[in-house]
Amino acid sequence: MYSEKVMDHFKNPRNMGEIENPSGVGTVGNAKCGDIMRMFLDIDENGVIQEVKFKTFGCGAAVATSSMATELVKGKTIQEALQVTNKAVMEALDGLPPVKVHCSLLAEEAIHAALWDYAEKHGIQIEGLEKPKNDISEEEEEEEY
Amino acid sequence: MERVIYLDNAATTQTAPEVVDAMLPFFSEHYGNASTVYGLGSKSKEAISKARETIAGILGAKENEIYFTAGGTESDNWALKATAEAYREKGNHIITSKIEHHAILHTCEYLEKNGFEVTYLDVDESGVVKLDQLKAAIRPTTILISIMFANNEIGTIEPVEEIGKIASEHGILFHTDAVQAFGQVPIDVDALHIDMLSASGHKLNGPKGIGFLYIRKGVKIRSFIHGGAQERKRRAGTENVPGIVGLGKAAELAASTMEERTAKERELRDYLMARVLKEIPFTRVNGSRTSRLANNVNFCFQFIEGESLLIMLDMEGICGSSGSACTSGSLDPSHVLLAIGLPHEIAHGSLRLTLGADTTREDIDLTIEAVKKIVTQLREMSPLYEDYMKKHV
Ligand SMILES: Cc1ncc(COP(=O)(O)O)c(C=O)c1O
Ligand code: FES
Numbered sequence: 349m350y351s352e353k354v355m356d357h358f359k360n361p362r363n364m365g366e367i368e369n370p371s372g373v374g375t376v377g378n379a380k381c382g383d384i385m386r387m388f389l390d391i392d393e394n395g396v397i398q399e400v401k402f403k404t405f406g407c408g409a410a411v412a413t414s415s416m417a418t419e420l421v422k423g424k425t426i427q428e429a430l431q432v433t434n435k436a437v438m439e440a441l442d443g444l445p446p447v448k449v450h451c452s453l454l455a456e457e458a459i460h461a462a463l464w465d466y467a468e469k470h471g472i473q474i475e476g477l478e479k480p481k482n483d484i485s486e487e488e489e490e491e492e493y
Numbered sequence: 494m495e496r497v498i499y500l501d502n503a504a505t506t507q508t509a510p511e512v513v514d515a516m517l518p519f520f521s522e523h524y525g526n527a528s529t530v531y532g533l534g535s536k537s538k539e540a541i542s543k544a545r546e547t548i549a550g551i552l553g554a555k556e557n558e559i560y561f562t563a564g565g566t567e568s569d570n571w572a573l574k575a576t577a578e579a580y581r582e583k584g585n586h587i588i589t590s591k592i593e594h595h596a597i598l599h600t601c602e603y604l605e606k607n608g609f610e611v612t613y614l615d616v617d618e619s620g621v622v623k624l625d626q627l628k629a630a631i632r633p634t635t636i637l638i639s640i641m642f643a644n645n646e647i648g649t650i651e652p653v654e655e656i657g658k659i660a661s662e663h664g665i666l667f668h669t670d671a672v673q674a675f676g677q678v679p680i681d682v683d684a685l686h687i688d689m690l691s692a693s694g695h696k697l698n699g700p701k702g703i704g705f706l707y708i709r710k711g712v713k714i715r716s717f718i719h720g721g722a723q724e725r726k727r728r729a730g731t732e733n734v735p736g737i738v739g740l741g742k743a744a745e746l747a748a749s750t751m752e753e754r755t756a757k758e759r760e761l762r763d764y765l766m767a768r769v770l771k772e773i774p775f776t777r778v779n780g781s782r783t784s785r786l787a788n789n790v791n792f793c794f795q796f797i798e799g800e801s802l803l804i805m806l807d808m809e810g811i812c813g814s815s816g817s818a819c820t821s822g823s824l825d826p827s828h829v830l831l832a833i834g835l836p837h838e839i840a841h842g843s844l845r846l847t848l849g850a851d852t853t854r855e856d857i858d859l860t861i862e863a864v865k866k867i868v869t870q871l872r873e874m875s876p877l878y879e880d881y882m883k884k885h886v
């Protein structure tokens with residue numbers, strides 16, 4: 349059901365792991381099926397993303413989109429990273445099955461959440477970045493139980 | 494390619510070679526329509542009778558109480574919808590459980606839209622229907638109790654005899670979806686007070702798309718598929734003769750090997766369960782530990798997600814299944830896992846392995862090693878595991 353690219357990123361996830369003392373870290377959850385993604389960013393003084401790592405609790409598509417998203421933002425400026433949408437990630441993966449599109453939203457949100465954290469820590473504002481809808485694990489569910 | 498370790502026998506099974514052999518002549522040589530007068534047709538007719546006789550014998554039923562259908566789903570639909578229609582005068586209330594297969598649950602939802610009232614009984618944490626709740630749910634208008642014989646996800650075997658007794662004491666019809674149980678556990682429809690029973694060929698090394706509904710003599714349900722006079726005018730359509738022959742053969746084999754086969758499956762299953770529980774931390778077994786299908790085990794591995802686990806197992810040549818939200822297509826975890834009280838994030842990490850007649854000790858050993866490795870890998874990737882370890886270690 350998955351493309352070869354998705355399978356490749358699932359089998360060999362790029363940049364999986366953590367960064368100690370990251371410049372920014374963001375965790376987002378998916379209210380829909382309860383999956384969680386965490387992105388760690390290391391951003392240098394020029395605003396370039398030097399290092400990026402992820403952790404994901406979710407399906408094959410969630411793992412693959414996290415992995416692809418890290419590749420797409422690595423070495424990019426903050427502004428460039430903001431352009432990495434879930435659509436871009438999906439395209440880079442040669443598409444996802446329709447039921448899995450929501451998983452790719454997590455990756456976009458997680459990057460935004462990590463950038464938001466970076467901005468807050470540094471007391472700066474990033475143009476075009478809105479407060480992400482993150483930690484949905486808190487806003488999640490209740491009604492579903 | 495390496496041999497596949499197939500541990501998804503609750504989803505479907507490989508058709509046994511003996512079954513295929515029995516079926517083949519009914520495609521090529523004996524292709525006659527069973528409703529015809531010439532010799533070619535009577536071959537088909539005889540073969541259908543023989544299959545019917547075999548199945549009736551296994552259930553302690555009469556031949557004219559076995560009706561062939563296109564599988565478990567049709568049998569379930571027929572039992573529920575036709576009972577609802579035929580007994581509407583008596584009442585409009587049906588009792589079932591929260592852990593039924595969708596063939597029952599979605600049929601009940603359909604009936605609810607058509608003026609019927611359905612009570613969905615709770616189950617306890619091991620998946621057993623609560624009998625006191627059942628008794629309390631009975632109303633003067635209750636026309637049917639439909640409770641599955643054994644659950645397809647967690648393997649729990651329901652207290653069918655007690656349910657049958659309660660139903661018969663109240664003069665209510667009792668249907669059971671025995672798709673997972675037929676061929677796996679001994680069933681006597683009289684001793685268990687069963688009025689209707691659904692079964693399906695492909696769960697017992699028979700072909701797909703064939704099953705039957707047992708209907709006790711005197712139960713007044715009518716035809717569900719209208720047309721010709723086949724199946725005593727209760728199920729129209731030219732018989733799927735190869736399918737029926739295959740189902741008959743599969744049932745015969747399943748019944749004759751049941752004791753030995755399930756003993757072996759149970760031993761391997763218990764070994765699998767014990768080792769996984771011992772060797773993989775943060776793991777639980779879902780379903781009853783005592784009243785359980787011999788070939789079923791259902792785990793939850795905390796902090797990981799089932800679809801990822803299944804894909805990685807597949808990469809090792811191992812087939813299993815999961816009740817994770819991510820595998821459901823509906824984004825909700827399995828209704829069965831929720832009904833036994835699991836929170837969403839635990840249900841996420843579920844893995845069902847269902848053994849078959851030819852599962853070996855080596856298969857199980859390889860599976861245990863693969864599961865151990867994969868669970869560790871996925872936990873390393875899991876933000877939930879990271880959080881837990883930071884908090885507790
Ligand atoms: C308990 C149960 N009922 C019904 C069915 C449906 O049977 P079939 O696939 O023959 O339609 C299945 C199998 O998927 C099942 O496990
Ligand atoms: S993360 Fe649940 S479906 Fe993709």
